[in-house]
Amino acid sequence: MLHKIHIQTTSRDQMIDITDQVRAVVRQEKVKDGVVTVYCPHTTAGVTINENADPDVVRDLLMRLDEVYPWVHPQYRHTEGNSAAHLKASTMGASQSVPVADGQLVLGHGRGFISVSLTAPGGGPFMSKYKKINVFMNPPTVRERVEFLPSFLF
Template identity: 45%
Template sequence: MLDHRQDSLTFETRGQGFHDITGDVAGWLAAIGAVDGLVTVFVRHTSASLTIQENADPDVQRDLADSLDAMAPRHHPYRHGSEGPDDMPAHIRTMLTSVSLGIPVSAGRMRLGTWQGIYLIEHRDRPHRREIALHFVGEVDG
């Protein structure tokens, strides 16, 4: 029988960087008894984003962060600066990445590749509290 479940997870970031949330999403799916379907992961902010990337070599995240710095540098003379010099670049970086991800679920597990992980990307320099909305549509056990 087709069902759907919604919830949210809150994360305290340490400031700019990639934060692996794969285990948290997998834990939520297990807790709701997800079997087969689709989970949508959505970040409720304009200065943080989501991505699926390699989880084996931390140099991947460092290179991605360097690339985002090159595309949206902090010290460019942006018009919007009332929230600090890291705010407008954060909005640009969010626009370049994703605010939501759809991930197939089969037999209770996300169908991620061997080296794939789900990352919350904090684009601001300071720590922030970030909320991730979750929505599962599909078969639920029980």
Template identity: 55%
Template sequence: MIKTLTIDTKKRDEIIDITTYVQEVVNREKMKEGVVVVQSLHTTAGITVNENADPDVKTDFLRRLDEVYPWEHTLDLHGEGNTAAHLKTSTVGHSQTIIVSNGELLLGTWQGIYLCEFDGPRSGRRVSVKTIKTE
């Protein structure tokens, strides 16, 4: 089964915790054992698993990506002004695979699943969640 989540973002660069949404998909499917694949359907928004306890981690994460890929429109030959967003997404990746055990996402104590917006704000960012049962 594939479920598509739709998320509106509010900032140019933003990290949004989607762990609860993904767990809800697992719950609706009554999935006990297996994996979920979480995938962004955009070239300027990625998916990562990262720290979910300290909000400063998200700020540091975005700041460091900006240092590596500065937002400079003058460098964009394709004219959209978002080359940095494409590079950030390629670095972070567009998907994550998470094990499901006993009906729960198998994440560490401090881990969460995040949509990483790099070209916002945007309406209707789509994230697909594919459940693969192994029980």
């Protein structure tokens, strides 16, 4: 089952918590047990799982990404001017998978899915005001429903 989440961006280097949208997909599909995979099909955006309760975590992540991959670097050769976005997106990753048990995401305390948008909206020919995130649900068959998660995760 494929669902699309559309995320509106307002600036370059944004991290947006999409955990509630992913939970809504799990509820809508009535998945009791399985795996949810969140995938971003953009080369200048990604998906990560991290603490979503403290906004300073996002600020610190973005700060360090900027230090490692500055927007302007004399040795960048990519001519569109968004080399840093490609590097940051590759570092963050394009997808994350999480188990679903008893209809709930098994994320751990204070963790969530975070969409990472690294280009400014409307800033160039390949940049969009909206980022699309794909959510794939993979409910197991009845035979596959076994106790696959240790109890300490709940």
